[in-house]
Amino acid sequence: MFSVLPLLSGLLLVSASLTPSLIPRDWIMQGVLAGVSMTAGYLATQFLMAIWRTLEIPVLPKRWATIAHAVLAVPVLALLVRCVMLTDNWQNDIRARMQMPPLEASNTAKMLLLTAAIFLVLFLLGRAIQALFDLLRKRLARHIPVTSANVLGLLLAALIVVLLTRDGVVRWAFGVADSSYAAAQHLTDTETPAPTDNWRSGGPESLIDWDLMGQPGRDFILGGPRADVIEAFSGRPALEPLRIYVGLAQDSDPTVRARVALDEMIRTHAFERKVLVMASPTGTGWMDPASYDALEYMHNGNVATVAVQYSYLQSPLALIFETESGLDQTTALMRLVYDHWRSLPPNARPRLYLHGISLGAWSSMYAFNPFEMLNDPVSGAFWVGPPFPSTLWRQTNDARDPGTPYILPVVDGGEVIRYASQYAPPDRMGTAWGRVRILFLQHASDPIVFYDPASLWRAPEWMAEPEAADVSPNLSFTPIVTQLQLAVDMLVSTSTPPGFGHMYAAKEYIDGWISVSAPEGWTAEDTERLKAKCGKGGLIGCDNG
Structure with a gap:
């Protein structure tokens, strides 16, 4: 046999x-x-x-x-x-x-x-499949030469297999996955009541439908540190951090979802904050609290973050089956938010940063067009775990300084673009940043x-x-x-502890955001206190109690 x-x-x-x-x-x-x-x-x-x-x-x-x-x-x-x-x-x-602990048994x-x-x-x-090919070529050999029958039989067998796989098995598996992940969003879930604050997304006066936001969005909106917790950390008066999130179910058109996000930003005065982050979620819509919590502590709550969901699938599946969804959504949001931001007086608008993790990093990079921003650039970007197909990431890697490693390149001395890992903080070389700060955070094991x-x-x-x-x-x-x-x-890739594989730790986000956003009056002691507060004891995010 x-x-x-x-x-x-x-x-x-x-x-x-x-x-x-x-x-x-x-x-x-x-x-x-x-x-x-x-x-x-x-x-x-x-x-x-x-x-x-x-x-x-x-x-x-x-x-x-x-x-x-x-x-x-x-x-x-x-x-x-x-x-x-x-x-x-x-x-x-x-x-x-x-x-990680060793294997308990072989x-x-x-x-x-x-x-x-x-x-x-x-x-x-x-x-x-071989039997299918033999059947086809033998049937064809009754009417055409044997060589032609073999070639045509092979092509037909391949076509049948491709059609059955692509339009049958793959489409069915995608449908099952999409349905299961959509169910996991807990749409119209009444167990998580809508916020009662008018300034929150999904609140009484919000333009965003709470029932259509999905669980990742609700967790993001309700999570994070409140102003009193931030004040206790900093010892100074703090603002309530502003978080805006539009769920995928809000509308089927990515441009409409982006318009809702912009209108909500205007309604809640997001453009009056000191720091404005345009974030792109992971495939499921998840927003890693370890990143956003830390940033809000650093800037004393004077932060607005906006995100729009584009998929229900885990990032590896969304990368394969919904390649364009994240790219289209982030591009639509980028155009609307950037144009409105640029229309504001330069001395009366926030510092604008781009941020994304995993598939969100890819879509955020895709929406970033440096040629459109030559006269009016954003303040920076912080991209974490950028997926391998990311064109900008690959181009940047190819432009690395001679002799610097592929897994941790140096580009033009690190003035505009830097790479960091769990072992290499972004400011390790002591080089001064330029006008724009772009940081890639990646693990060699990712x-x-x-x-x-x-x-x-x-x-x-x-x-x-x-x-x-x-x-x-x-x-x-x-x-x-x-x-x-x-x-x-x-x-x-996410089966590892934070700090390895595709799991990024709070302390890495902290080092990254300090380098990229340069919080005013921040000290090394503040860094250590924040690292002690975030990512400890299995927490995802910071201890906001």
């Missing part, structure tokens, strides 16, 4: 899949990864063998082929055994670097059984940032550099497998 050489190739890729990547894997994810890797190796070798036979290149006699297979099996199986024995150590090494047997099951299911699916589509056949550029403290020194490149490893890493 199975061909020996393709099976050995599959086992070789299973061995490679057990090596560490950016994010630690449990036995379930490792079993899925190994099963897919084995299938990929099997199919790739089958394909090469088919080409070999088509070109009528001589092959070994059956007896010699059997001997060759037996000889090849020895090192392949030896390598597999070695990698299976080391896999727990490799995973625990990454977990230790990310301050589930090697379960992982290998899952690997075999995944491979068998995918193998049978492949045989079904696969959302450092996934590389070309890793299917070549090593990503960052793999040639010395590894960061949160990256395993045992990480290595294997064609096909590295691509699959990074894809799995993206799926589990």
